[in-house]
Amino acid sequence: MEERRATKTNMIFSFLVLYASITSTHAADTISANQILRYNETLISPHETFELGFFNPGNSTNHYIGIWYKRISTRTVVWVANRNSPLTSTSGELALTLQGVLILRDATKGNVVWSSANSSTTSAMNPIGQLLDTGNFIIQDEAEDIDKKEPIWQSFDFMTDTLLPGMKLGWNLVMGIDRHFTSWKSSDNPASGEFSYLVDIRGYPQVLLMNGQSIKFRAGPWNGLTFSGAPALRPNLIYNFTFVLNQGEIYYQYNLLTSSVFTRLVLQPSGRIERLLWIDSKQEWSLYVSPESDQCDRYALCGPFGRCSIDRSPVCECLKGFEPTSPDQWRVGDWSQGCRRTVPLDCNPAEGFNKYTNLNLPDTRGSWYNQTMTLVECEKMCKSNCSCTAYTNSNVSGSESGCLLWFGDLINIRTFAANVETLYIRFSPSELDLIDKSKSSGAGRSVRVIVPIAFVVLVVLVSVCLFYRCNRKKQHQQGTRGNEFELRENRSDDNEDIELPLFSMSTLLKATNHFSVNRKLGEGGFGPVYKGVLEDGQEIAVKRLAKTSTQGLQEFKNEVISISKLQHRNLVKLLGCCIEGAEKMLIYEYMSNKGLNSIIFDKTQSKLLDWPARYHIIHGIAHGLLYLHQDSRLRIIHRDLKVSNILLDTDMNPKISDFGMARTFGGNQIEANTNRVVGTYGYMAPEYAGDGIFSIKSDVYSFGVLVLEVVCGEKNRGFIYKEHCNNLIGYVWRLHNEDNSLQLVDKCLGESINESQILRSVHVGLLCVQRDPEDRPTMESVIMMLGSESPLPSPKEPGFYIEKTMQNTIRYSRSCGTGSNNKLSITMLIGR
Ligand SMILES: *[C@@H]1O[C@H](CO)[C@@H](O)[C@H](O)[C@H]1NC(C)=O
Ligand SMILES: *[C@@H]1O[C@H](CO)[C@@H](O)[C@H](O)[C@H]1NC(C)=O
Ligand SMILES: *[C@@H]1O[C@H](CO)[C@@H](O)[C@H](O)[C@H]1NC(C)=O
Ligand SMILES: *[C@@H]1O[C@H](CO)[C@@H](O)[C@H](O)[C@H]1NC(C)=O
Ligand SMILES: *[C@@H]1O[C@H](CO)[C@@H](O)[C@H](O)[C@H]1NC(C)=O
Ligand SMILES: *[C@@H]1O[C@H](CO)[C@@H](O)[C@H](O)[C@H]1NC(C)=O
Ligand SMILES: *[C@@H]1O[C@H](CO)[C@@H](O)[C@H](O)[C@H]1NC(C)=O
Numbered sequence: 001m002e003e004r005r006a007t008k009t010n011m012i013f014s015f016l017v018l019y020a021s022i023t024s025t026h027a028a029d030t031i032s033a034n035q036i037l038r039y040n041e042t043l044i045s046p047h048e049t050f051e052l053g054f055f056n057p058g059n060s061t062n063h064y065i066g067i068w069y070k071r072i073s074t075r076t077v078v079w080v081a082n083r084n085s086p087l088t089s090t091s092g093e094l095a096l097t098l099q100g101v102l103i104l105r106d107a108t109k110g111n112v113v114w115s116s117a118n119s120s121t122t123s124a125m126n127p128i129g130q131l132l133d134t135g136n137f138i139i140q141d142e143a144e145d146i147d148k149k150e151p152i153w154q155s156f157d158f159m160t161d162t163l164l165p166g167m168k169l170g171w172n173l174v175m176g177i178d179r180h181f182t183s184w185k186s187s188d189n190p191a192s193g194e195f196s197y198l199v200d201i202r203g204y205p206q207v208l209l210m211n212g213q214s215i216k217f218r219a220g221p222w223n224g225l226t227f228s229g230a231p232a233l234r235p236n237l238i239y240n241f242t243f244v245l246n247q248g249e250i251y252y253q254y255n256l257l258t259s260s261v262f263t264r265l266v267l268q269p270s271g272r273i274e275r276l277l278w279i280d281s282k283q284e285w286s287l288y289v290s291p292e293s294d295q296c297d298r299y300a301l302c303g304p305f306g307r308c309s310i311d312r313s314p315v316c317e318c319l320k321g322f323e324p325t326s327p328d329q330w331r332v333g334d335w336s337q338g339c340r341r342t343v344p345l346d347c348n349p350a351e352g353f354n355k356y357t358n359l360n361l362p363d364t365r366g367s368w369y370n371q372t373m374t375l376v377e378c379e380k381m382c383k384s385n386c387s388c389t390a391y392t393n394s395n396v397s398g399s400e401s402g403c404l405l406w407f408g409d410l411i412n413i414r415t416f417a418a419n420v421e422t423l424y425i426r427f428s429p430s431e432l433d434l435i436d437k438s439k440s441s442g443a444g445r446s447v448r449v450i451v452p453i454a455f456v457v458l459v460v461l462v463s464v465c466l467f468y469r470c471n472r473k474k475q476h477q478q479g480t481r482g483n484e485f486e487l488r489e490n491r492s493d494d495n496e497d498i499e500l501p502l503f504s505m506s507t508l509l510k511a512t513n514h515f516s517v518n519r520k521l522g523e524g525g526f527g528p529v530y531k532g533v534l535e536d537g538q539e540i541a542v543k544r545l546a547k548t549s550t551q552g553l554q555e556f557k558n559e560v561i562s563i564s565k566l567q568h569r570n571l572v573k574l575l576g577c578c579i580e581g582a583e584k585m586l587i588y589e590y591m592s593n594k595g596l597n598s599i600i601f602d603k604t605q606s607k608l609l610d611w612p613a614r615y616h617i618i619h620g621i622a623h624g625l626l627y628l629h630q631d632s633r634l635r636i637i638h639r640d641l642k643v644s645n646i647l648l649d650t651d652m653n654p655k656i657s658d659f660g661m662a663r664t665f666g667g668n669q670i671e672a673n674t675n676r677v678v679g680t681y682g683y684m685a686p687e688y689a690g691d692g693i694f695s696i697k698s699d700v701y702s703f704g705v706l707v708l709e710v711v712c713g714e715k716n717r718g719f720i721y722k723e724h725c726n727n728l729i730g731y732v733w734r735l736h737n738e739d740n741s742l743q744l745v746d747k748c749l750g751e752s753i754n755e756s757q758i759l760r761s762v763h764v765g766l767l768c769v770q771r772d773p774e775d776r777p778t779m780e781s782v783i784m785m786l787g788s789e790s791p792l793p794s795p796k797e798p799g800f801y802i803e804k805t806m807q808n809t810i811r812y813s814r815s816c817g818t819g820s821n822n823k824l825s826i827t828m829l830i831g832r
Contacts, residue, residue, distance in 0.1 A: 031129040037094040039063075044070055049133040050078075054092060058188035062086035065094055065104055065114075066190075067135055067155065069262060073283050078135055078162040078264060079155050082114035083190040100124030100139050100152045116153050124152055135164045160190065163197075163254075163265040165239060169207070170199035170251030179251070183267040195271040203367035204394060204404050205250045209273055209292065215299040216271060217292045218412050221364050221404070222252070223421055224397030228361040230291035231418055232630070232780075238263055238277070238288075245371070263288065279774065293780055294787070296414040300363075303338020304409035307359065311415075311569050311623055319413065321354060321431050338409070343428045347386040352432045353379065353424035358417055361392065362410035369394050371402045378403030379424065390425045417567070417631050500557075500564050501576035503587055508532060508578055512542055522595070522644070531590060539590035540575060544583070556584060563659070566632050570624030572647055572657040591655060593648035600643065600713050600746075610752035613652050614710050618761060619786060620654040621646060625703055626779040628659055629696045639694055641702035642683045643709055682716040682727070686799035687773055697773035700782070701799065704768025708732050711761055713746030729769055729798045736766055736795070760786065766795035 029046050031037060042053030051070040054063050055077060065081035081094075082104055091107040100123070102116035116139070125143030132138060138151035156167045159181040163169055171178055180198035185191045195216065200208045207219035207227055220229030222243035227233055233241065238261055241254040256263070262278035273292055276285040295301065295315055296308035302316035303325070309315060316330075318339035324330035325337040345351060373381070375393055382388040387407045394402030410425070511532030512519050521529045527546040533539055556579065564574045578585040596617065599605045609617070621641075628636040638645075638659050647655045685701035687693045705716045708728055716728040735741050741762045745753055764785050770776050775796055777785065785792055 029131050031094075031096050033096050033098045033100075033127050035096070039090040039092060043131045043137075045131045045133040045135075047133045050131060050135045052131045052137060054087075054090075057184075057190050058186075060086075060188040062088060062189075063090060063092055064190060065092070067131070067137060069278075072262065072278060074285075076264075076285070077190070078160070078164055079137075080160045080190040081116075081155075083160060083184075084192060085113050086191075087113055096127055096129045096139065098124070098127070100127030100141060102129060102137075102139060102153070127152065134166050136166070160184075161193075161267045165254055165256045165263070168249070168251035168253050169197070170205070170244075170249070171201060172249055172251075174248050181267055183271065184269050186269050193269050195267055195269075197267050197273055199250060199252065200365060201250060202365045204364040204369040205245060206364045207252065209267075209271070211271060215363075217273070217297050218299055218363060219291050220360055221394070223361065224395035224402075225420075227291070228419065228421060229297075229412075229414070231360075231416055232289050232291055232293070282774070287781060289780070290784075293784060300336075300412045302335045302413070304411050305339040305341075305413075306335055307413045307415060309415040311627075319356065319410075319425070321425070321427055338411075341428075341431075343431050345386070345426060345428050348429055350429040351383070351386075351426055352429065353382075353391070354427050354431070354433050356423045356425060357421075358415055358419055359413050359421070359423065360416055360419060361404070361421055361423065362390070362406060363412045364404070364406070366407060368405045368407070369403060371395065373403035374401065375403070378405070381405065382424075382426070388426065390423055392421060392423050396420050417627070500561050500574075503576050503578040503585070505578060505580040505583060507534070508542055508585060508587070510535070511540065515542075515544065532587075539592075541588045541590045542578075543586045543588065545585060560586065562634055566628070566634065566636065566659065568624055568627040568632075569653065570620045570655055571627065571659055572655040588657065591647035591657075592650050593652065595644045596646040596648055596654065596710070597642075597644040599648070600710060601715060606713055606746065607750075609652070611749050611754055611758070612752060614749075615754070615757055615761070617646070617648075617652070617654045618707055618710055619783075621656060621703065621706065622779060622783050622786065624654070624656040624659075625699060626783060628656070629699065629779050637694055637696055638699050638702070639688075640683075641699055641706060643706055643715075646706070685769075685773065686771060695773060696778065697776045700768045700776045700779060701773075703779070703782070704765045704776070705729065707761055707765035707768065708744075711746065711758060711765070712744045713749075732762060733766060733795075733798050736762065756789075760792070763792050763795065766798060767793065769798040770796045771799035772796070 029043055031043060037043065037053065039054050042051050044051050048070045050067055052065070052067045055066045055068065055075065056063060057066075057077065064083065064086055066077040067079040068075050068077045081102070087104070087106055089106065089108060091109075092104060092113070093107050094102065094104050096102055103112050104114040105112045124139075124141040126141060127139055128142050129137060129139045134156075137155040139153040140149065140151050156164075157172075157177055157179055159167060159169075159179060161181050161183050163181055168179055169181070178198070180196050182196040183193035185193045194212050196210050198208055198210065199205050204221050206221040207230075208215050209217040209219070218229050219227040221227070222245065237257060239254045239256050241252065243252050244250065254265075263275060265273065265275050267273050272290060274290045275288045277288040278284075279286050291297075294310050296310045302308045305319050305322045306316050307319050309317065314333060314335075316335040318324060321342055322339035323342050325340045326334075329335075329337055371394060378391045378393070381403065382391040382405050385405075385407075388405050389408060390406040390410055392404050393400040394404040410423075509515070511534050512530040515528075515530055519530045519532065521531050521541060523529070527544045530542045530544065531539065532542050557577075560574070560577045564576075567573070572591065573589045575587045575589060577587060593599070599609055600614075625638065625641065628638060636659055638656065640658055641656070645656060645658050647657050649655060683702040683705050685694075685698035688698040688701075705728075709716055712728060712732070714728050732741070732744055735743055741759055742755060744762060745758055764777075764782055767785070768776055768782065
């Protein structure tokens with residue numbers, strides 16, 4: 001499809017003889033119908049952005065016509081003409097025929113190897129080909145008014161493996177063109193590989209990554225803001241993007257916002273789709289984002305009506321109201337059969353819908369849509385057809401509109417905390433959620449006419465609501481993340497839908513025995529923490545904030561409410577707050593196993609944590625941090641990540657504490673420069689400790705330190721090893737370079753070690769502590785690197801380690817834990 005090989009029958013081109021070489025003109029960007037381009041000649045776009053010519057991919061000896069970046073040192077080919085029909089000699093000639101067809105011929109054999117079209121499709125008066133600065137090669141007819149006319153042919157319509165800015169991924173329904181891109185077979189062979197990225201229009205249009213005929217990954221339908229299954233695509237400073245859906249065209253497109261960067265979306269031979277960004281200082285392409293990131297992105301992993309949540313174990317569960325189709329298979333981790341309804345549907349007119357939130361939209365193949373209908377009309381439409389299983393607004397942008405209906409099984413659902421779509425799934429009357437039903441009558445539910453029933457429902461509702469409110473007050477904030485049945489209708493107003501319990505001072509005084517010294521659990525960067533026990537026996541941790549904040553009361557409340565919305569299994573849960581007079585306190589769930597520091601740095605305790613447990617902890621922290629950086633709506637930089645801020649629950653699951661504190665209490669900027677450095681020596685990235693510059697990459701640095709500490713059972717700061725006088729990072733760096741990393745392993749680990757996991761963890765740790773923040777991976781790539789077996793880049797020199805020759809070196813014997821003191825967070829002012 002991307003290329004049409006000319007056959008002998010359509011060789012009736014008026015061809016040859018008069019062609020002149022292009023070399024005479026230097027750096028030409030055009031080719032006209034009397035010119036040919038030979039082996040060592042190229043076309044160069046007007047501003048020298050792109051170049052077109054012959055090339056050999058990798059170490060292949062085959063020759064291809066391609067387009068590559070002119071100004072990028074490592075040849076990066078973005079388009080290949082004859083990908084499936086290589087030339088084996090240097091005698092290739094590219095020419096433009098009088099009909100406006102681009103042909104590639106082998107001059108010695110005399111045959112046409114490739115052509116842009118067949119002769120019957122085009123006719124031009126005076127064709128000219130031009131390489132544009134966008135990387136598009138277009139053929140136009142000069143006889144026509146060029147400014148107004150669409151090109152006769154353009155390479156952008158026949159992508160190879162790369163989506164460049166301005167290309168349209170999708171359909172021109174009028175011309176019947178399906179523009180999609182397909183991976184190379186290997187880095188040496190541009191022939192069509194097995195993977196392609198395309199817009200599927202069998203139903204509401206959605207973007208799919210195909211492996212042959214099967215779906216590998218589903219970025220999903222456009223929800224008006226982003227792709228429902230790839231929310232990592234979000235507004236940024238590098239490119240903007242749009243999805244066009246009308247009668248004539250259906251496509252995704254992105255455009256550069258600044259001409260000073262190069263970025264491309266490429267489908268690698270391995271089947272991975274990656275957005276790469278050219279880093280000029282390093283002269284290399286670096287991964288900016290990959291829409292496909294974890295296990296839950298595997299298409300239909302959990303089967304029909306199953307739901308994948310990456311932070312649960314196992315990752316698959318049935319949607320509420322469903323149960324495993326085959327419980328035995330489900331139990332052993334074979335989720336392919338998916339789930340079925342607990343109570344089957346039977347086309348009962350009283351059937352209704354339950355509301356599900358925080359997920360992506362299911363596979364839309366076979367779905368139906370209308371872009372102008374309202375949600376009320378949509379529900380009516382779905383309700384009136386018994387085979388309609390679910391509905392939603394197709395466009396959540398602005399004042400939510402459009403209607404999308406599913407028929408049959410709902411496939412490929414995963415949890416996305418940040419997603420704003422709401423899915424309404426059909427249920428039999430006995431399964432309908434009462435609270436939900438009442439609340440959504442405001443959104444146009446049909447009001448029940450049978451008065452007695454309505455009355456009963458009302459009474460039940462009122463009691464349920466009252467019960468719920470009381471319970472909520474009493475049991476404090478419960479998670480909203482992953483709640484399938486959202487209990488409040490109003491989602492748009494952030495401050496309305498979470499009610500943060502306020503604790504009274506007297507309750508807390510009683511619970512903590514008047515903040516008695518022996519209830520003190522520790523001292524964090526923002527004040528002391530006490531253990532408390534509420535009257536009902538619930539254990540809590542109370543953080544009494546130091547009275548330095550200048551924030552107003554409402555500001556404080558808003559901040560606390562926003563922190564309380566951060567819900568993740570690897571974050572400590574905020575239960576409420578207390579504001580009385582000058583006192584401000586935060587109340588958290590109490591973690592029975594206390595801080596990770598009290599275990600791994602303790603000679604006897606550290607034996608409790610074998611390697612699998614430590615690996616689990618590393619993963620958990622990574623997921624928690626990723627959530628803060630990326631998945632939560634707030635984008636939190638922790639700024640004081642360290643072993644003592646990792647708490648462990650009874651099952652040794654790690655939970656990050658003190659998140660959001662720096663944002664609230666340490667200054668309001670998020671990615672900037674601060675003159676008030678909050679953090680802990682030993683964990684602070686050099687650019688942060690030195691210049692006060694913080695970013696998600698300074699958290700990544702702290703994470704790296706933490707990983708190394710967890711593997712080694714040693715503190716970074718205070719660890720000084722033998723002759724080198726290095727801190728832990730320096731020591732690890734040295735051993736890594738000597739290929740000796742396994743020496744690092746905490747002796748307490750005994751037999752439990754898994755060499756490859758340990759080496760990988762150390763390697764990733766070193767990547768995280770690299771000196772240049774740009775070199776450090778994001779948490780997303782950290783998780784990918786930890787979870788895969790693929791080769792890792794070599795770490796560059798870490799920040800902050802001391803490599804001096806020995807002199808007054810202190811000797812520390814390596815044992816389980818050292819006695820050095822590294823407890824206190826510091827808050828220091830840097831003069832600037
Ligand atoms: C490049 O083209 C020029 C002009 O046709 C020719 O003289 C020269 O030998 C060619 N060089 C190579 C390496 O093919
Ligand atoms: C190409 O070169 C790489 C090393 O750069 C080598 O591993 C690979 O085998 C080579 N491929 C072929 C087809 O020679
Ligand atoms: C030439 O193009 C026409 C129109 O697209 C198509 O119908 C025909 O099959 C093509 N012929 C060959 C030989 O590819
Ligand atoms: C994206 O930015 C380009 C300028 O680079 C602008 O022309 C275009 O309208 C923008 N598109 C959207 C959807 O904002
Ligand atoms: C979509 O729904 C609107 C309102 O119900 C209707 O007027 C319109 O004809 C529908 N469009 C299509 C394509 O069905
Ligand atoms: C229900 O929808 C399906 C799928 O669009 C359609 O085939 C069927 O005819 C509809 N049934 C009724 C009664 O409208
Ligand atoms: C979605 O709704 C917004 C706001 O009403 C509108 O601007 C946009 O064009 C819609 N998108 C689609 C794909 O319908």
